[in-house]
Amino acid sequence: MLLIVLSGLITSCLLIPFGKFFRSKWSLSLAVLPLALFMYFAGHIPFISQGNTIVESHRWVPSLSVNFDFSLNGLSLLFSLLITGIGSIIFIYASSYLKGHVYQDRFLGYLCLFMSAMLGVVLSDNILLLFVFWELTSISSFFLIGFNNDNSESRKSAITALSITGLGGFFLLAGLILMSQVAGTYSIGKLVESAQVITDHQYYPIIIALVFVGAFTKSAQFPFHFWLPGAMKAPTPVSAYLHSATMVKAGIFLLARFTPVLGGTDAWSWTLMAVGGFTMIYAAFHSLFRIDLKGVLAYSTISALGILTFLIGMGSEEALIAACTFIVVHALYKATLFLVTGIIDHETGTRDLTKLSGLRAVLVPVFIAGLLAALSSAGLPLSVGFIGKDLIYEATLHADATVSMYLTAAAILTNICLVAAGFMAGIRPFTGKLNPAFEKVHLPHATMWIPPLVLGILGFILGFFPGILGKYVVTAVLNGMTGMPAAVELKIWHGFNLVLLLSIGTLVVGAVLYLLNKPRAGSLQLLERFNRLSPQAVFGDISHFFVSFSERYTNLFHNGFLRSYLLKIIVFAEILLLYELLIGGPIFIDYSQLSPITFYEAANVFILIGAVIMTVTTSSRLTAVVGTSVIGYAICLMFVFYSAPDLAITQFTIDTLTVVLFVFVLFNLPSFLNFSTNNKATVVRDAFVAISFGVILSIIAIKVLQQPTSIDISNYYGKYAYELAKGKNVVNVILVDFRGFDTMFEIVVLSIAALGVYSLLKLRLKSSEKE
Structure with missing residues (x-):
């Protein structure tokens, strides 16, 4: 698996010297890599679906217990299939979408790098290795989001995304390290075995809090969600790949992966249910007010991620089955809608819903793909979205009786809004009368419209044959998360029951909401009045505060003058040393252990003092250099007096070389400022600091004499x-x-x-x- 994980990284490196060959039709050939990886992982489905796990280990830094440990179980297999399967579609789509772009090879290299990073995250069985790949996803996504780097908004969005996810990565690393110290291992598999030890430990609340921050920032949970809509400045293939099926689900994967380790407690469950529940309602509501197609999809994606967090927090078997199924459901219809949006933008030059209409007349295959995806997202019977929505309602209805009604109400409200949002993105641009400005719009190359059509059709194929998804994928995922054998059987029809009634009711009410919610330019004004209270504004204020604080701090401590830096360092050292001396107890001098002072030593000290006075009072640089050399040679004589000739020789050599170099450098420089014109207060201050430093070091030297001597x-x-x-x-x-x-x-x-x-x-x- 090591070669599998690193294959994308290797390919991206090869694109540096050979990238020019992939700025033409050769770019399509890169889709072979993710397609081959998809076939590799698909070949393991029968084995993994039986509850087996493939483990592989390669030595890396064994002294630090950091190795290339990989594990392929049901959960990692599902995400690997999504990463490579959706990746194949994206590579094919991007070959036409960015055709002729001067940096097309660079874009494809970033995609390869990101694919490797995501595979590393989902396959790692060592928490430090997982973190390395986790950070690599943030870095590679930074380059992808900011790909159009000549656009200031793209650069700002990339920096925002990197800042939020990077901050989360810092907290995640702290949580992972703390967890490993409690359990005594870096292996995720062994952490599962130590789950009881971790949950019973006093640091457990801190651990889950740190892990939550890491997961929430990556998966855009409230209040860290605002980076995702901003990331829509990226090219559409990035949005379809990163923000529907892969990167934003890395946080979901993390929560699912560590559910057997950290789950099963009220703190874990209620936190995830509260954050996920609020996020899914908040984002679904916001999606209705957007007029930019990518804005609608961004907020509906945040809502879907909230649903997944909500289900993982519930933690029941039904909830986990619903989460596993919905991961597939969402990846299929959301990637399709993003690709459809990209085609619309590519051909019409706009994503504004107030201007788009009637495109079914000129983009028939694209309309079919968008329609299929919208119907699947709405949960139309015979689509895989219908099964996913049924499972969500089953999980909430069968939850604890005291909260079941509230959980179901939250799910219904969210899904109603998502139905309308899906129709807005997948149907509205194609209905109505064709805008005259788009009469000359034509169908793009087949490599652009076939990929979304394939995904849209696949959503209904799995809806007709849900047993395939349940038997070979969801069962394996459930086994990987719970560690207990289970057989999941997904069905199209469960009879007439409350779940069916809720699903049909959600679809109908959502459709009515879609018809009533007409896109208009002023639709966001209702929300803009609350912008000052939004998380984005709060984080912006915090950012401005730190910028202002940093500016004041820099002006105070980093003014560009070497003498100022030395003064601050010495004063700080004096404070620390003096503090240690004060708490260290009284100092006694045993004069009987001191050797008598000889004439040679006294004369040498007087010479040294004279050299110091000459150095600090002279106005000539060369005289100062000579003075410092005399100081150095006097110290050499001290080494000789105290039987350290080897040290004296070394010091003598270094001092001589230093003096020669100083003379060469300073010979042509002007004299110092006249001593008499310097600020007297500054001179007194510097003298006091210097004398204090010498006194403190002298006291330390005397105190050292009290310590037992070990040779x-x-x-x-x-x-x-x-x-x-x-x-x-x-x-x-x-x-x-x-x-x-x-x-x-x-x-x-x-x-x-x-x-x-x-x-x-x-x-x-x-x-x-x-x-």
């Missing part, structure tokens, strides 16, 4: 410096061998700094730039 480390380096590294200078051996990586990164930092200095020295500004 084990010194003996180790002294013994093995020559035996292991073949070097007699212990200090050099430590720097080059034992701590070689530290030294290497220090060299890299110095090299970068040197390049920066060199660039500044070579910079030649124009007079206008200097001003």
Whole structure:
């Protein structure tokens, strides 16, 4: 499965050097990849439907317990089939939709990358691996949503989507890590075995809260839903692929995958039911006021995701069956409606429902596809949507008696609005009198209108033969979620009962609502008065606050002056060190352990002090460099006095090299500002900070003398410096061998700094730039 998951990533990389060959008719050949993957997964349906699981593991970072662990069970199989099956349709559709686009190969590369990321999410059996692919879906979707990067709205939508889903990913990572620490494993399969340990742990509420944020942001649940309508700025193939069948359902997959681990508690169930229930009603209601076809589909998608969250929260077997079935139902009709919308926009140049009418006269196959999808979304008998809606009502009616009525009412209200929204998107543009502006509209290439027609017909084929879906897909998914064998039998007809009455009533009332709800330009004005209270406005205010705070913080702490940075760092270090000294108890000095001060040591210290005074008071840069070199050499003599000649040699070499470099760099620079003209308060402040820092470090050095002396480390380096590294200078051996990586990164930092200095020295500004 590793090659299967990475195949899209490999293909996207190959498109970098060979992309020019796929900007023509060759682009259609890329559909072979998702189609081949679909056939691969379809071949496992008989085996997986019997309750089996395929597990595969490859070593990656075993020291951190991060491996390429993959698991193919019923749940992951369903999503893999959707990702590759819908993906095949999208690749075929995109070959014509973006034909002639200068960046068509880049778009197809992003699609391949996204497909790999989604397959990685649904197949991963290691939570850290899952998170890696989870973030890759956010990154690849960012490029897809912002594909039209010359449009400011597209760029803004991409950044918003990445910000919201990225924030959710941060919380998700924290939840996954905390969960793994409680259970002692990163394996999702083993987490299921430790479910009781996790749910009984004191951190369980925190874990599910973090996981919920990750899932809700990705699947556009209230109040994180607003990024999805904005993402409709993306090309239609992106909307059809990411926002109907794949990425937005990643959060649903996460909730379903961790239901056996975290589910079964009131906190889990009631939270999902409350958030999902409110989201599905809120979004379904909003979809009725949109006049942009993609806007209608975006809000109806949010509502459908709310329904899935709601059903997973209910947690009963009937609710889980309804959720599994509705995942397929929604993917089929919503992808169809998005593709139909794309054709309308591609041929007419608009998605405005107030301008579109009568297109059935010029786009007959597209009208048929839209009609089939709209009828399936409405739950017309003999469509797979009818079965999905029946199952939802069965789940709510058979829930706990105290809440059954309310749950069913919420489902009915949502579905009525969704019926009207589906008709608005799939039927309204084609009915009525043809707008004269569209009389010359013609049918696009077959690779554009055949894919939605296939999906629309498939929705009725599964409606006629629901046993196939129930026996080979829903049964496997249910087994994968619950871990218990179950046989799901989906039927067209259950007799005359309350569920049938509710389904027919929903369809009729929804159709009436559709007829009464005429699209008009001012339909959104009723909602705009509440925009200041909307989640988007609230998040916008929070964003503006952080921008303003960051600006003030930057101006205060990052003003561009090196001396300011050094001052703040030193003051902060002084505060921490002084705090540690104050809580560390009194300091005593055992003078008997101190060696007497010799004349040479005293003379060296006086020289050092004189060099410091000369360095900080001189107005000449070269004199300052000489002063610092004297300070360095004085320290070298201290090392010699205290029997550390190897350290003295190293220090001497570095100081000499530094002085030479400074002389070369600073020779042509002007003198310092005259000392007498400097701000006296600044001088006093800097002197106080410097002296305080020296005093604190001196006290620390004295306190170190009170600690027991251990020379084990010194003996180790002294013994093995020559035996292991073949070097007699212990200090050099430590720097080059034992701590070689530290030294290497220090060299890299110095090299970068040197390049920066060199660039500044070579910079030649124009007079206008200097001003």
